[in-house]
Amino acid sequence: MAEAVLHRGPDTGRIWADGSVGLGYRILLTTPEAGSEAHSLEDRPREFFLAMDGRVDNREELTTLLAGDGYRLRDGTDAELVLRSYEAWGDECASRIIGDFSFAIWDGRRRRLYCARDFYGSRSFYYCHDGRSFLFASEIHALFESPEVPRKPNLGMVGEYLHGYINSQTESLYEDIFRLPAAHYLIVDANGVRLQRYWGEDVGFTIRYRKDEEYAEHFQELLRESLRSRMRCIGTLGSDLSGGLDSSSVVCFSQSLLREGTVRCDGFEVFSQVYPGQDCDESRYIRDVVSKCGIVSHEIEPQPVSLEFLIEQVRFYKDFPGYPNGSITNPLRPMMRERGCRVVFTGQGGDEWFSGTDGHYLDLLLQMRWLRLAGAMPPALGVQVMWRLLLGHLLWPRVPKHLRRGIRTVLGRPVMAPWIGKDFAKRVGLEDRLETPRFQPQRGGYSQQELHSPLADGWNAHASDLEDRAMGWYGLERRMPLFDRRIAEFGLAVPEEQRYRNGLHKYVMRQALRNLLPESVRIRPDKADFSWLFVNQFRALGDAGLFNQLELAKNGYVDLNEIRAKYHQIEDLAKLDLHNSWSYVWRLWMVWGLELWWRELFAGK
Helix, strand or coil, rough: CCCHHHHHHHHHHEEEECCCCEEEECCCCCCCHHHHHHCCEEHHHHHEEEEEEEECCHHHHHHHHHHCCCCCCCCCCHHHHHHHHHHHHHHHHHHHCCCEEEEEEEEEECEEEEECCCCCCCCEEEECCCCCCEEEECCCCHHCCCCCCCCCCHHHHHHHHHHHHHCCCCCCCCEEEEEECCCCCEEEECCEEEEEEECCCCCCCCCCCCHHHHHHHHHHHHHHHHHHHHHCCCCCEEEEECCCCCHHHHHHHHHHHHHCCCCCCCEEEEEEEECCCCCCCCCCHHHHHHHHHHCEEECCCCCCCCCHHHHHHHHHCCCCCCCCCCCCCCCHHHHHHHHHEEEEEEECHHHHHHHCCCCCHHHHHHHCCHHHHHHHHCCHHHHHHHHHHHHHHHHHHHCHHHHHHHHHHHHCCCCCCEHHHHHHHHHHHHHHHHHCCCCCCCCCCHHHHHHHHHHHHHHHHHHHHHHHHHCCCCEEEEEHHCHHHHHHHHHHHHHHHEEEEEEECCCCHHHHHCCCCCCCHHHHCCCCHHHHHHHHHHHHHHHHHHHCCCCHHHCEEEEEHHHHHHHHCHHHHHHHHHHHHHEEEEEEEHHHHHHHHHHHCCCCC
């Protein structure tokens, strides 16, 4: 199993076993302390043994807290901090650790395994439990190194993929393989397997300041600390730079910290994908950031991948191949390795915490704050938005499920994609799966509950796992400064007008970075749409001919005629309305990717 994930940790590794318990790990050295990590993953006197993929970012805080409880550190590695945290706080240790991590600790004295994943799920964790044994790994294919792990398709999840939206956070494409969800810990002992959420239930608090400047200063302090703790790296620090507000903020602030001497690293370079002649090309904004920062920059125009490459991905990972907009293959990743990078910053996170939600309008309506509501809502959208909110949040959930489905059918808005085989959907209970409510906090208004949704969303969990897998292939560690838990908690707590104001989302970010960002980026109101990449990849693979025959159709899982009809609607780029067709482009790719997976692993069996 450890050899199967050698690419993720090419520098060193170890196997530890004692009777019926064994842990294996591979390490990618990315921090100054990492050289001592292999010696810190066990504590024989206390019978603790750790396998970890991750990093601790609140090192100083944990060290101080542990010292206050009488614990002294030997070498101060992240691994030792995790072990001492478990020793000090037991099952609650995961809630004290800020960083990107998934780890497992064997507690020999209590004869149990404790596993945990960070609040967003930035590092993957798959496991299989058959009642007799428990296996876990960072990637699914490593589990199949054990001949006892069956390869049986999970038809319920097959249905979710074919529909084009993944609701489950815990299931995989295999019936007996599960995912440890974000913000959870898991305990394995003689009583079986128990799962417990450790973060996110109480988000009802609100931060209130008198002035905009105070919110901006607070955000700036949090981002400074997030970047400072994550710039602890070996080699050249690389960063994605798309030209959007989020990645540009990470790059500009990081360069500012380097200039003032707050942090040190061997180098800092940015990497961008450009699309000359396409609407999604952001070269102008990218070059404004590069000019403002005076930073080493690399640009590349990505090309479609071959069918052979996609098949190789499926055969190696035994999983869905990924997406054309990054998680299949990103040409920047090998370039980063060639430039000496081991750590890569991304701009993910800004959209989730600071874009704002329509639920804010409903909160104001229910609070009868009419003047605030009138001032906050865009006039052109007022009536339309309010009807949608009232129907969607207040009335629709109170309609019985069978009646809701009938109404959807009459309105021509079925729950399932039109190409899903009806008998198959009924057999796997697909409508119930797609309508299963996601976790929501008990406190807070509609706005905070909507903001919380990315953390309880099976789709985001799926996308994060694929991106983690893609980075791991090139021996790179993804770090997401805007997904720092402290920034997330701030974003959940600020008033809505700090997220959306005067027609601009992410208001507090724009205010906080006023003097760091190029003005063209800071006031930019739009985002690029990358639907074109999907259409371009389809065309490179064979266009409509891809859907002439599908093994999934032979099994009755999809209706081939419906698939073809929908593809022909998006086939002509000249007539394609990217915004309105985005979901179908994406969803048809999920059908095709799943078809490759099924062909390679289950066709004819």
